Amino acid sequence: MFNQDIVKPENLVYKRTDVLTDNVMHYCPGCGHGTTHRIIAEVIEEMGIQDKAICVAPVGCSVLAYNYFEVDSLGAAHGRAPALATAIQRLNPDHHVFTYQGDGDLAAIGTAETIHACNRGENIVIIFINNGIYGMTGGQMAPTTLIGMKTATTPYGRNVELNGYPLQITELLAQLPGTYFVTRQSVHTAAAVRKTKKAVRQAFENQKNKKGTSFVEVVSNCNSGWKMPAPKANEWMVENMFAKYPIGDIKVDGELVQK
Amino acid sequence: MAAKGTVVIDKERCKGCGVCIVACPKSVLALAKNVNGKGYNYSEATIDECIGCASCAMVCPDGVITVYKAK
Amino acid sequence: MAKELKLMKGNEAIAEAAIRSGCDGYFGYPITPQSEVMEHLMAEKPWEKTGMVVLQAESETSSINMVYGGAGVGKKVMTSSSSPGISLMQEGLTYLAGAELPAIVVNVVRGGPGLGTIQPSQADYFQATKGGGHGDYQLFVLAPATVQEMYDFVFLGWEIAFKYRNPVMILSDGAIGQVMEKLYVGDYVPRWTEEELRKNAPWASFGKPADRKHHIITSLELDSAKQEQHNHKLQAKYREMEEKEVRFEAINCDDADYIFVAYGSSARIAEKAMQLGKEKGYKIGILRLITLFPFPKKKIAELSTKVKGMLAVEMSAGQMVEDVRLAAEFRCPVEHFGRYGGIIHTPQEVLEGLEEKIIKRK
Numbered sequence: 001m002f003n004q005d006i007v008k009p010e011n012l013v014y015k016r017t018d019v020l021t022d023n024v025m026h027y028c029p030g031c032g033h034g035t036t037h038r039i040i041a042e043v044i045e046e047m048g049i050q051d052k053a054i055c056v057a058p059v060g061c062s063v064l065a066y067n068y069f070e071v072d073s074l075g076a077a078h079g080r081a082p083a084l085a086t087a088i089q090r091l092n093p094d095h096h097v098f099t100y101q102g103d104g105d106l107a108a109i110g111t112a113e114t115i116h117a118c119n120r121g122e123n124i125v126i127i128f129i130n131n132g133i134y135g136m137t138g139g140q141m142a143p144t145t146l147i148g149m150k151t152a153t154t155p156y157g158r159n160v161e162l163n164g165y166p167l168q169i170t171e172l173l174a175q176l177p178g179t180y181f182v183t184r185q186s187v188h189t190a191a192a193v194r195k196t197k198k199a200v201r202q203a204f205e206n207q208k209n210k211k212g213t214s215f216v217e218v219v220s221n222c223n224s225g226w227k228m229p230a231p232k233a234n235e236w237m238v239e240n241m242f243a244k245y246p247i248g249d250i251k252v253d254g255e256l257v258q259k
Numbered sequence: 260m261a262a263k264g265t266v267v268i269d270k271e272r273c274k275g276c277g278v279c280i281v282a283c284p285k286s287v288l289a290l291a292k293n294v295n296g297k298g299y300n301y302s303e304a305t306i307d308e309c310i311g312c313a314s315c316a317m318v319c320p321d322g323v324i325t326v327y328k329a330k
Numbered sequence: 331m332a333k334e335l336k337l338m339k340g341n342e343a344i345a346e347a348a349i350r351s352g353c354d355g356y357f358g359y360p361i362t363p364q365s366e367v368m369e370h371l372m373a374e375k376p377w378e379k380t381g382m383v384v385l386q387a388e389s390e391t392s393s394i395n396m397v398y399g400g401a402g403v404g405k406k407v408m409t410s411s412s413s414p415g416i417s418l419m420q421e422g423l424t425y426l427a428g429a430e431l432p433a434i435v436v437n438v439v440r441g442g443p444g445l446g447t448i449q450p451s452q453a454d455y456f457q458a459t460k461g462g463g464h465g466d467y468q469l470f471v472l473a474p475a476t477v478q479e480m481y482d483f484v485f486l487g488w489e490i491a492f493k494y495r496n497p498v499m500i501l502s503d504g505a506i507g508q509v510m511e512k513l514y515v516g517d518y519v520p521r522w523t524e525e526e527l528r529k530n531a532p533w534a535s536f537g538k539p540a541d542r543k544h545h546i547i548t549s550l551e552l553d554s555a556k557q558e559q560h561n562h563k564l565q566a567k568y569r570e571m572e573e574k575e576v577r578f579e580a581i582n583c584d585d586a587d588y589i590f591v592a593y594g595s596s597a598r599i600a601e602k603a604m605q606l607g608k609e610k611g612y613k614i615g616i617l618r619l620i621t622l623f624p625f626p627k628k629k630i631a632e633l634s635t636k637v638k639g640m641l642a643v644e645m646s647a648g649q650m651v652e653d654v655r656l657a658a659e660f661r662c663p664v665e666h667f668g669r670y671g672g673i674i675h676t677p678q679e680v681l682e683g684l685e686e687k688i689i690k691r692k
């Protein structure tokens with residue numbers, strides 16, 4: 001190690017937040033889940049809301065998300081996280097309830113729960129990880145899988161006739177009057193991480209001000225499912241995923257900023 | 260000019276994914292030839308050019324990088 | 331406690347009991363014949379009286395998962411539905427049982443299978459008492475026979491649910507849900523304060539204070555050895571319920587030759603059949619089940635050594651009768667009588683059933 005002499009508390013620029021537990025995350029090397037977890041935990045720490053934060057974990061790769069957040073948590077059945085969050089938030093209006101869901105959980109099996117929680121304008125934060133594939137079960141097609149993309153259940157590539165179209169659920173949710181803040185971000189570069197953190201912070205601030213549903217999509221990688229090393233997967237994501245799922249705010253302060 | 264920053268990498272928790280290596284503007288980081296207890300070639304600083312920008316820590320999924328910068 | 335006399339439907343009594351028992355939240359979805367539960371709640375606006383949350387969900391799937399969420403943070407939460415809706419809730423029920431969460435679920439049973447009919451039935455006995463969803467688990471099942479019991483069992487349900495950290499099902503039927511009867515209601519029990527919640531549900535995920543580690547409410551355990559241990563714990567809990575919580579009413583059983591075993595509406599019809607039988611000189615008793623799980627195995631075993639036969643009277647093709655037979659262990663004849671598919675048997679039919687299947691049995 002170089003510059004051992006500057007390793008002093010007063011020189012600290014960045015360290016892992018204590019709102020993450022000490023558990024080693026089970027995610028594959030380079031997976032965006034870990035980065036997104038870190039961002040959420042940092043926002044909770046910075047806002048001083050650890051005692052009021054309640055995490056609702058999904059089913060999928062992030063089924064064990066509750067092992068990593070040092071906040072009280074619940075594991076939901078597949079797709080049902082927004083229903084749990086609805087009840088918890090209504091029963092505890094001053095808490096900060098957030099769901100953390102993947103594309104299969106949120107945009108396939110949990111579509112009804114997602115749409116209706118957003119349509120009621122539940123005062124919750126939804127963090128949506130979109131990597132276009134089912135990671136946990138071994139890389140099958142997700143609702144957000146791109147056309148032509150090979151997965152375990154689309155071995156010849158996603159075919160519209162057979163499988164329909166990729167679901168842009170975030171754009172769909174932005175149309176609902178209950179959503180107050182809808183954005184799509186990513187975590188593949190330092191700049192992207194900073195933007196995502198800002199968006200997550202905005203979401204929790206909106207919740208504090210009881211503005212309704214805040215929805216943050218994070219377009220992410222799936223190195224194992226896409227069968228690429230992490231840096232390569234990030235490049236592929238920029239080239240392919242961002243074309244279908246463009247990065248940026250979609251709805252801010254209750255107003256659509258994108259068509 | 261002497262470098263002003265440094266990184267401390269928890270090599271046992273590092274999974275060697277390499278995203279920090281791509282993120283570093285000064286090409287300070289590389290995968291070690293050695294592996295950690297889990298069998299991963301962990302990330303390490305190879306040259307004394309760190310500027311303490313924390314880009315590596317920002318993108319690290321496992322939060323294994325602590326960054327310092329001389330004031 | 332001050333008592334007030336009211337005239338209400340069974341479904342309304344459930345709603346009234348929710349408000350008066352300090353329930354924190356009700357989450358439901360309309361379905362006949364139980365929609366009056368939520369209608370009564372919405373009309374009463376308990377959020378203005380007690381702070382209770384009432385929400386109409388987008389489906390039964392959602393409402394049971396709202397219950398899971400509320401229960402997981404230590405609140406007294408409940409839902410109600412009828413058979414097809416309860417089928418949709420089975421996923422949530424097994425998760426509630428797996429995560430050991432207290433809650434009350436009311437099933438105002440209608441005839442099936444499928445969309446079936448909207449008329450009363452008792453054909454959800456298997457579903458209620460044998461798990462219903464996947465895995466080894468039990469709901470605690472209470473069977474009200476009157477509008478008063480619809481009301482009282484909500485209070486009892488909270489006690490059981492939180493004592494054992496287990497979902498409680500109130501297994502009613504369309505007749506008891508719809509019938510209007512007098513009932514006595516008591517004073518309002520206040521909802522738990524935050525301090526009481528922390529004392530009564532210390533395990534819950536109500537927000538992590540600085541002085542403890544985070545709580546996790548889940549039914550997942552990927553380590554099978556630990557999952558087996560968890561199952562052992564659940565089974566021990568169910569055995570404890572069987573030891574301590576069996577409830578029934580034995581009517582004229584002491585010198586009876588024949589026993590009607592029944593619950594809910596069928597128990598009331600059997601009572602009339604018992605009177606008709608008395609006029610013909612039969613000595614008939616009734617074992618009215620109040621808990622369907624835990625099932626009164628010991629009482630049935632005891633009676634089976636003393637009587638000439640038992641008739642399980644239920645509005646199904648024969649579900650509870652299997653448990654009666656298992657408990658009687660062939661010490662006496664056990665037969666089933668019941669109309670089903672939404673038809674309610676008459677007392678005459680029940681008595682004829684006894685004569686045909688037990689008394690004149692060759």
